[in-house]
Amino acid sequence: MTRPAISAPGGAVRRRGAGALRRRDPLATHGWVLTPWLFLLPALTVIVLMVLVPFVNTLQLAFTDSTLLRTGEFVGLANFHRMFADERFTTALLNSTLYTVCVVPVMVVLPLLLAVLVGSAERLAGFFRTTMYLPVIMSPVVVGLIWTNLLDKRGLVNELAGTLRVAAAPFPFLSDRWLLLFSAMFVTVWMGMGYYMVIYLAALVNIDRTLYDAAAVDGAGAVRSFLSVTVPGVRSTMALITVLSSVAAFRVFGEIYVLTNGTGGVGGGDLTMTMLIQREGTGLQARTGYAGAISLVMFVVLGGLLLAQLALQRKERNG
8 A cells, every 4th residue: 555645845745654754874874883993992002012012021031031131041930940949039929918918908997987987077078088188199209208207216206206205215117127017018008098088988978878867766876887887888899999909019119119218128028029020120130031920920919819809709799
């Protein structure tokens, strides 16, 4: 059956039908399959040049005896055998692992407490946010120099301790191996807690306020509300911060480097993995092959750490 023709203004005849009424998209006649890739091309280029190419080069160097001035030859697993017999590598791995174990729990819990306190201070919330975030935007070198002067034997901390008669002799914050390591941990927490606090503040906004009202009706106090409402509400954020802080803590460099003046502490007792890589991979006597092997081990450790955390998160979600 033929559809009737409809007269349009001006005498033109337009036939009613799906084909006639369909509006043609001006872009439909062109092939735009590559358009998304054109937007991704700059970022992919940076990733390939700055991440993938150096990684492949490091992977290749790890199995050679190359130096800064010599290409080197393939030596198989010789660098790894030498590494596990090197006391400096054992010390660096121990320090980096201890750094991660001590810093990560503090980085997960303390910024959350600060976020809750700052969120409850409505009038001074902006002031506290700015104050807590200031160390984040400061250079690690500047922060290290500030705390080096504060923790020196004649620094403000020891002078204050002497005035209050807390200790008879100055604390060796910068000369004792363990005190220096824990001082660096304190500086890391001081620098990073503002950053993670802001992440928690964004997560706290998404918690339904009626849950707090219900908890208050049930007679829950501040601590009970925190444990029963706040912590479950930011659990996914806590998992994210655990991953971020773990990687940052294991890769710590600036704080230890500045506090030890680049020496890694007395006898190299406070060396970390990144400092050992920097020491072996730079300078005229650099052994780039050995540094590449240490970097590869560090990559495997971090990858295993991330996979373990992801597995725990998946198991928790399934449970």
